[in-house]
Amino acid sequence: MIRILIVEDERPISNLIRLSLTKAGYACTCVYDGMAAADLLEEHRFDLILLDVMLPEVDGFELMEYIRPLEIPVIFLTAKNTVSDRVKGLRLGAEDYLVKPFEIIELLARVEVVLRRYQKSDLILQVDDLVIDTRSMQVRKNGMEVPLTKKEYDLLLLFVRNPNRALYRETIYERVWEGEYQYGSKTVDLHVQRLRKKVGWESKLRAINKVGYRLEANL
Amino acid sequence: MKFRLKITLCMLGILSVLFGVGGSLLITLSFQSTLEREKDAAFDSYQMALGTLQIVNSVQGRSDYQQISKTLDQLSEQNAAWSSLRLSAGDETIFERGAVELAPGDFPGPAGDECRLRCRTGTDGRRYLELSGSLSMGEQPLSLTATRDITSLYETRRSQQGIYLRIFGIMIVLCMALAYSISYVLTSPLESLSKVSRSIATGQLNRRARVRSEDEIGVLTADFNTMAERLEGTIHDLQDAVERQERFMGGFAHELKTPMTSIIGYADLLRGQSLSPEEQAEAAHYIFSEGKRLESLSLKLLDILVLKKRQIGLAPVKPSLLIRNLVDHLAPIYAARGIELSCRCEKGACLLDADLVQSMLLNLVDNAGKALSKGGHIEIRAAMEADGCRLCVLDNGPGFPAHALEHLTEAFYRADKSRSRQQGGVGLGLTLCQEIASLHNGSIRFANRAGGGALVAVELRGGRV
Numbered sequence: 001m002i003r004i005l006i007v008e009d010e011r012p013i014s015n016l017i018r019l020s021l022t023k024a025g026y027a028c029t030c031v032y033d034g035m036a037a038a039d040l041l042e043e044h045r046f047d048l049i050l051l052d053v054m055l056p057e058v059d060g061f062e063l064m065e066y067i068r069p070l071e072i073p074v075i076f077l078t079a080k081n082t083v084s085d086r087v088k089g090l091r092l093g094a095e096d097y098l099v100k101p102f103e104i105i106e107l108l109a110r111v112e113v114v115l116r117r118y119q120k121s122d123l124i125l126q127v128d129d130l131v132i133d134t135r136s137m138q139v140r141k142n143g144m145e146v147p148l149t150k151k152e153y154d155l156l157l158l159f160v161r162n163p164n165r166a167l168y169r170e171t172i173y174e175r176v177w178e179g180e181y182q183y184g185s186k187t188v189d190l191h192v193q194r195l196r197k198k199v200g201w202e203s204k205l206r207a208i209n210k211v212g213y214r215l216e217a218n219l
Numbered sequence: 220m221k222f223r224l225k226i227t228l229c230m231l232g233i234l235s236v237l238f239g240v241g242g243s244l245l246i247t248l249s250f251q252s253t254l255e256r257e258k259d260a261a262f263d264s265y266q267m268a269l270g271t272l273q274i275v276n277s278v279q280g281r282s283d284y285q286q287i288s289k290t291l292d293q294l295s296e297q298n299a300a301w302s303s304l305r306l307s308a309g310d311e312t313i314f315e316r317g318a319v320e321l322a323p324g325d326f327p328g329p330a331g332d333e334c335r336l337r338c339r340t341g342t343d344g345r346r347y348l349e350l351s352g353s354l355s356m357g358e359q360p361l362s363l364t365a366t367r368d369i370t371s372l373y374e375t376r377r378s379q380q381g382i383y384l385r386i387f388g389i390m391i392v393l394c395m396a397l398a399y400s401i402s403y404v405l406t407s408p409l410e411s412l413s414k415v416s417r418s419i420a421t422g423q424l425n426r427r428a429r430v431r432s433e434d435e436i437g438v439l440t441a442d443f444n445t446m447a448e449r450l451e452g453t454i455h456d457l458q459d460a461v462e463r464q465e466r467f468m469g470g471f472a473h474e475l476k477t478p479m480t481s482i483i484g485y486a487d488l489l490r491g492q493s494l495s496p497e498e499q500a501e502a503a504h505y506i507f508s509e510g511k512r513l514e515s516l517s518l519k520l521l522d523i524l525v526l527k528k529r530q531i532g533l534a535p536v537k538p539s540l541l542i543r544n545l546v547d548h549l550a551p552i553y554a555a556r557g558i559e560l561s562c563r564c565e566k567g568a569c570l571l572d573a574d575l576v577q578s579m580l581l582n583l584v585d586n587a588g589k590a591l592s593k594g595g596h597i598e599i600r601a602a603m604e605a606d607g608c609r610l611c612v613l614d615n616g617p618g619f620p621a622h623a624l625e626h627l628t629e630a631f632y633r634a635d636k637s638r639s640r641q642q643g644g645v646g647l648g649l650t651l652c653q654e655i656a657s658l659h660n661g662s663i664r665f666a667n668r669a670g671g672g673a674l675v676a677v678e679l680r681g682g683r684v
Contacts, residue, residue: 010477010481012477012478012481012485012505012508012509013477013480013481013484015501015505016480016481016484016485016488016505017484019488019494019498019502020484020488023493054473079469079472079473079475079476079477080469080472080473081472099476100476100477100479100480101476101479101480101483101484102480102484103483103484103487104484104487104488105487162491164493165491165492165493166490166491166492166493167491168490208492211490214492214493
């Protein structure tokens with residue numbers, strides 16, 4: 001299990017991140033100031049740190065100096081959106097820089113990217129009888145390869161990484177097609193239907209009226 | 220052209236004109252007087268020769284040219300100054316010695332017995348004085364012409380002019396060197412001034428020019444320094460303002476974005492329909508509380524904005540009454556939390572905006588209350604001053620942290636962030652109080668009491684009644 005340390009003094013946000021990441025299958029630990037984070041880092045090993053910049057006592061930039069030798073990837077979370085702050089954060093060795101307010105799905109995607117870069121994310125995902133090898137981008141069902149197009153593969157990955165979560169059509173479109181969702185567009189539905197048929201998930205990929213789709217899976 | 224070069228050239232011009240005119244005048248005058256003397260001497264000796272001839276003539280009687288020639292011979296031998304001497308009767312030359320060829324000139328011959336004196340040039344280029352006159356011997360008028368060589372006079376003048384020219388040249392060179400160095404010394408403060416102003420223009424605002432004299436340049440330098448001083452001050456003020464603005468914007472962005480992140484995030488989780496009922500309740504709670512926080516932030520900000528635009532309404536108010544009223548209202552609420560609220564007020568009235576002052580006191584008491592636990596005590600004091608009043612809010616809590624004292628009125632500053640958050644603060648209360656105090660031409664001070672606890676003193680100078 002991948003362990004993520006959340007250093008954020010705003011309890012609502014800290015809680016929000018913990019909730020979302022736990023749902024996505026990560027193990028989370030929350031601390032609320034820099035000193036506590038440093039103490040915890042001495043004893044435990046983490047795969048990723050989400051670090052707020054404006055912390056009481058020791059701020060995020062200062063803490064970064066301490067974290068760097070540990071070679072743990074860091075994503076900064078901050079309300080400061082000036083170029084100089086971004087540059088400072090990235091120069092200090094942060095992997096990414098997420099500006100508040102952010103959407104949970106964006107946070108999850110960034111976490112995913114950083115973990116993949118550090119080869120810490122699970123390379124092989126398994127949902128019931130379906131095995132996804134993210135290195136070769138191959139999908140097998142009961143040992144038989146399922147031929148998928150690039151978009152169908154991306155769509156499948158999005159559902160598998162956000163299980164039991166209603167994904168809105170616009171969210172799906174923005175993530176997979178990386179563009180502005182046109183209201184009334186049937187692109188998403190068309191691809192989901194084809195995906196369902198190919199992997200045999202007619203009952204698992206549930207349509208939610210007027211919203212989108214949800215993958216119902218037991219992890 | 221550089222200023223020092225201009226000065227040098229001007230000085231050089233004036234000097235050469237004056238020196239040149241004066242020098243040549245001097246040489247000319249000296250030459251004139253020498254020439255005059257020479258003429259006098261020539262005239263005297265000519266007259267003597269003439270007189271001698273007269274005497275010889277009268278002694279010898281009848282015209283005896285032989286005798287006269289002899290006398291003239293003797294005379295010219297005695298007086299070697301004569302270059303030539305000629306005695307003629309009409310066109311016939313009676314005596315001639317040392318002939319001199321003179322350049323032709325339109326000179327009338329001797330007339331009557333007057334003596335003529337002329338300067339003439341010889342064909343060989345030499346200068347001569349020619350004297351001619353007539354003397355009557357019997358019926359035959361004789362004329363005596365003598366020339367005297369004065370070339371040496373002219374030569375002296377020429378050599379004097381040569382020497383003078385050489386001296387003049389040396390003087391000009393000396394003058395140039397002196398004038399240039401003097402103007403260099405005089406203009407060097409200007410150069411350093413311009414150097415300083417250039418470095419100020421490139422951003423080194425703290426550079427100043429050295430005032431080395433009390434003349435016009437010194438005054439200019441001092442004025443320049445004053446200007447630079449003012450400019451530096453203004454620029455620093457502007458920079459401070461920009462920094463304050465940036466801090467405010469940073470704080471504002473943080474205060475705004477933090478609750479927004481929570482609200483958007485929890486709402487997103489809720490609509491994702493993946494939460495258990497307990498988690499749903501928690502998410503709803505956070506959305507509500509963070510929404511409330513946004514609301515209180517926007518209200519406080521609105522207060523400050525309105526306050527900045529607002530025309531203050533000063534009216535005669537008795538602070539004692541105002542405070543007593545406030546304490547009567549609040550005391551039961553605080554009593555329920557185990558905090559005692561009291562007041563000690565001087566009598567008297569002064570001009571203030573009752574609504575604003577009340578809101579300020581509410582904020583201060585609220586702040587004090589947040590720092591206190593059971594058994595706490597808050598006291599409001601009012602003292603009358605010459606031009607208003609002085610209000611103090613004291614408590615027996617832990618006091619202000621030392622590092623926080625100077626930041627207290629900064630927008631969004633909170634000495635203890637997490638605690639303030641729990642108590643619903645947005646970090647604008649004291650900013651508001653300061654704004655109200657400054658609307659009353661007053662000030663607000665924060666200190667820790669010697670015996671423990673915090674002290675906030677507000678001076679209001681709206682005027683007395």
